Amino acid sequence: MPQSPSSRWCPTPEQLMILEEMYRSGVRTPSAQQIQQITAHLSNYGRIEGKNVFYWFQNHKARERQKLRRRLSRHYQLLCSGHSLPHHQLYCMQDATAFPQSRHHATPTHSLHLVLHSHPTLFLPSHQ
Secondary structure: OOOOOOOOOOOOHHHHHHHHHHHHOOOOOOOHHHHHHHHHHHHHHOOOOHHHHHHHHHHHHHHHHHHHHHHHHHHHHHHHOOOOOHHHHHHOOOOOOOOOOOOOOOOHHHHHHHHHHHOOOOOOOOOO
């Protein structure tokens, strides 16, 4: 039985390289006109439709946010588990000094917000 061509888009290495470079340069949510231009350019390297470009940027942005959330969560857990300098423990204590009284309970997200604003360079990737 002959196999029908896959209906799922699989970017060529060249298409992927160009899309990733565009993302790195700041393109996050291209307009309809930009999607048409990108699609026209990428069609030189293989089959592609405008919806593929649209969904690639949407998915890539979502995955980047997921990675960041996981990375921040791991850092937060390390900060609160005692694997860091003692002054970081302030941000893990659930008392009035770390979390002002409010009708909302303190959440890990709130704690991360405090840590990020107190130590903005803490989560920057190290250059080796």
